[in-house]
Amino acid sequence: MSKVVLITGGSSGIGKAIGEYLNHFSYKVYGTSRTPSKYSDTVKMPLLALDVTKPETITQAIAEIIEKEGKIDVLINNAGVGITGPIEETPSDEIKKAFDTNFFGPLEVIKAVVPQMRKQKSGLIINITSIAGYMGLPYRGIYSATKSALEITAEAYRMELKPFGIKMTNVAPGDFATNIASGRYHAPILENSPYKKEYSDTLVMMDEHVDKGEDPLEMAKAIQKIIEVKNPKVHYRVGSGLQKLSIFLKKVLSDKRYEKMLMKHYRLNGKGR
Template identity: 60%
Template sequence: MQKVVLITGGSKGIGKATGQLLSENGFKVYGTSRNPDTISNHPFKLLPLDVTDPNSIARCIDLLKSETSRLDILINNAGAGITGPIEEIPEAEIKKNFETNFFGPVAMIKSVLPLMRENKSGLIINVTSIAGYMGLPFRGVYSASKGALELITEAISMEVKSFGIDVVNFAPGDVATDIAAGRYHSPLKESSAYKATYGKTLELMDTHVDSGKDPMFIANAIYNIITSKSRKVHYKAGEPLQKFSIVLKRLLPDRWYEKMLMNHYKL
């Protein structure tokens, strides 16, 4: 039976590349976008969805049910970037980021679990970030939202195991997408106490994204998770140094690791 996949944030970047690869390998793929009517010549069907809106989620799942009787795989890929000194990021923007990166994916999981339980099988892949394993300077909100999704995935994985459902984390490093253009940037103010340090870090972050992995590299990593016979809870993909930084955090004293990060970001 052809497996059905739902990918949030499927109109571009990682979501589009993953959907295209899965479609080419025999999966029935549905992606989502806030405005699918504005997108033409897409390699798979897009459903309207805003993960921050419970009513939009309900409509999306109802539409999916009207087209297919099952859902085998949910890829929680929709996400948003955010940068800035914690002191200067408006509280509304912090909450907005958590709505997209944490509460939205959790709401999607809750909405699809009944379908998967009915079929006694399923796979949920939460796309997080290597940044979720550490508090990065001027990306603290992003790190926190992705880290929260990592932890809640561990809990849900145990809660639904008896239903035949796997829940896993997939944490990519920097990927060459337009996330930098779409994320919220706290303004770089002339009067800010963080002007020099934040300015340097912002330039470095944008350089890392521009030179990041191709989205199709990430898509292949997700495909390998889907086709694996024995799945782990945590997966990572990225440059060797990015993945090794997680190992170093476990091994090094806190202040040594902090110093290493500060040197990296020239703080």
Template identity: 65%
Template sequence: MQNVVLITGASSGIGKSIGEYLAKHNYKVYGTSRQPKQDEINGIHFLKLDVTNTESVKSAVDILIKKEGRIDFLINNAGVGITGPMEEIPEEEQKNIFETNYFGPLRVINTVLPHMRSNKEGFIINITSIAGHMGLPFRGFYSATKGALELTTEAYRMELKAFNIKMCNVAPGDFATNIATGRYHAPIQKNSPYNEVYEKSLKLMDEHVDHGKDPSLMAKSVHVIMQKSNPKIHYKVGDFTQKISVFLKHILPDKVFEKMLLKHYKL
């Protein structure tokens, strides 16, 4: 019997890579997109789902349950990027990033949980970010949404323990995806006090993504984690420098770590 997997945001990037990899390894994979282009692509069966809309989430999960009767794995991957000075990002965009990156996964989790509970098991993997372990300059709101999801997972795990439902975070570093083209960029304003430094930081961020690792590494890592009977709470996937930065964040004095980030981002 094939395990049934639901992956949000599976039409591109990391979600697509995970979905295609799992489909090749005998999983029944359902991926979501706000506007699916086809019913099935490379083994991923697509459902229309907008994580910012409760009715959309409920409709997609109902369709999946009618087809398969259960959901064994949920991989919360849908998300958007955002860059800009904290002071200059419009309030509407601040709320939108939280609706998508934080409240979105929670909507899907809470819709799926009753079905997993009735099945007496389940495994939920939240794709967060190494950026969620530290406040990064000009990516503050992105860091905040991913950090919030990291902490929320810790609470969920304890609440769900009695129901045999597992949950963990997988935090990727920089991967070569199209997130840079799809994210909200606060415009570089010539009269802004952040003009020069934000422009330099934006170029540096884009370079990191362009030279990021192949998303297939995430797919393989997630597959390994899915097979664990007692998963850790937090996993990190990326190059050594990015993963070690989380470790250093916890052991170094705050100001020493801050100086390292300032040097890294040339601020």
């Protein structure tokens, strides 16, 4: 029987690329979106209404798939939002929204799908995190924190689920050429802010990284291979060699040397004003 795959956030970007690529194989793929009707002409897979911040929509979407297919073999926790800004000037409600979508939301989806997978005595949960979650990046600190929280929580969750035949892994992408920048929350650049110049320059750099990012198809291919692996690793990283190298360097360099390297990369002045 074909494996049944659920992808949250399947209407655009990496989620859409994964879903449409998996459709070339013998999978039964369902994507989700908060507003599926907006994408009926542009997405080549069924889209269910699901908002990861609203548990009732999660329950309804998963129940619909189980009713139609009788099982869920793979959950790809992909839905997420970007957020940038000086932490001091980022509104608290926006910080909470980012955690609701990038951390608490995925946990709610896992909680909703695990009982069915336990009943099946099988299942695979793939959490799409970020290479940014391995380090605190200036003006992306909240985003880094949300993805890091999911990575660490999933390390524990993975061990708790093993006795039931349920597997879990984290896949951390680097920069991919998607529309993520347009959907990010950007803390406003305040005219009198002490962060004005450096934050403005960093925003330009971040957008350039996305525009020059990898093809999302590469992420889709990586996910398909992971689905077919008998025993997935705890962590995977998918991105440019430089981005993956940054994780290695964090392990081998002293904290201060690594911080200095990041500040140089982002052209930040660490000498005070």
